[in-house]
Amino acid sequence: MIYGSLEAGGTKMVCAIGDENGKIFEQVKFPTLTPEETMPQIFDYFKSKNVQALGIACFGPIDLRKDSKDYGSITSTPKKGWSGYNIVKAAKEALNVPIGFDTDVNGSLLGEITYGCAKGLTDAIYLTIGTGVGGGVMSNGKLLHGMLHPELGHIRMPLLKNDPGKSICPFHDNCLEGLTSGPSLAARWGKTADLLVDNKEVWEIEATYIGTALASYVLTLSPQKIILGGGVMHQEQLFPLIREKFKEALNGYVVTEEMDHLEDYIVPASLNDDQGILGALKLAIDAYAEK
């Protein structure tokens, strides 16, 4: 059985085919232009591979409410041409197979839970810190949607007195994304992350915001593990610093065994940046099983 997997991002679309064991046979990429330019070649690709179901892990915000008339749509993105585009409906019409659908970050989390470092957990978080900051959440064994879906990058943060920058989020003057995303680092320090590796102050401030946010996620979502991915998190020196700042933010209030082993609790993504495509594969497998 061949399943299709689409990691739909604002910059590129990653397409793959794989099997029910999480084996990926091939991957192709297309730049994300307009839906009219981009989607037909993607659907042609999956059609030519004769996929039995397709999973889509999609940039957002998206409408995930199964009873909504707009289920499957990308809602209010500033990305030209995509606001209101119903990617699930289009895929269904083009391929006529079951379509699984969730956020890009829920997809990455599902990849880690099915095939990676969070295997078997019922409550976990995947946070990506890159061009933006976003997070996927599994809660009580299911990906969390609730009213909409989590938007972990936009919680308000206490500002640090020694922070020379300010939020670059157009919505919030002190949210996590505005203070810690890759573009925020570049705006604050005048260079991209890879050119700032030796500047300790950069990572001290970055880790304080991230560690404080993770503490808030623990106090709200109570995850059994937190996985950090995205471009900024390729700076491996951040991990020990984030664990230290996280501990300072909780300050001993949460007492569990996990808190004594933070190196196993706050961890890097484990699937070589394939977590998204593997999660979308699992969305396809689940959609096929449910049909």
Add this chain to the structure above:
Amino acid sequence: MIYGSLEAGGTKMVCAIGDENGKIFEQVKFPTLTPEETMPQIFDYFKSKNVQALGIACFGPIDLRKDSKDYGSITSTPKKGWSGYNIVKAAKEALNVPIGFDTDVNGSLLGEITYGCAKGLTDAIYLTIGTGVGGGVMSNGKLLHGMLHPELGHIRMPLLKNDPGKSICPFHDNCLEGLTSGPSLAARWGKTADLLVDNKEVWEIEATYIGTALASYVLTLSPQKIILGGGVMHQEQLFPLIREKFKEALNGYVVTEEMDHLEDYIVPASLNDDQGILGALKLAIDAYAEK
């Protein structure tokens, strides 16, 4: 069939008996002294009523992990005599009936979901703002435990420049509980909440912190409704102010129908302060059904 319901608080223990329809037949209260002084009379009460199961909604932190050797214990409370006390084990030994167990705030939420204003929802929050600040969470149709259980009152907040006070939480110098609980109001303004009703600045600051925290809960937990209870929330003038500050904190980032009807989204507890005892009753009913 008669079920027992115990709302175990740090100040008082409320005991009730009721039926599977949520009808409460009687309620009695005992002050919370030490376990040795308090618990035998409670168990005697329930024994005399011949309850078929008991639900306990308990102050915490508590151990909710069913596979833990300490399942049913109150863990690290400063309350004298209660740290390490296993209330479930003691109840089981005394009554020999199925025991349901959860946090006090999860109990209140369960009451509202079963019998009150959140009926039928799968994702909701109950936040109490009183002597302390705590919250119960339902996620994907189940009360949220995860690693431990949520501790919504301890997320870190951006401090307001015009706030004349400071956090009274011994753990955190800028957490929600430290800034908005009843004792915090009293410390900040030199009077208790009921004597501050006419001071607009008090409620402006209080509502800003609460509204900002609710925005963070929406961005993390994505609830379909937020219910506010506890002593401070008896100040009804807070509700419109909180909704306004909540809206300012999100600043249009989350677009759903619920956001256009905040008067139905951020609401007062609906069960005349019986939400806890009704939730504990439901814990008993569920424990009996599962036995």
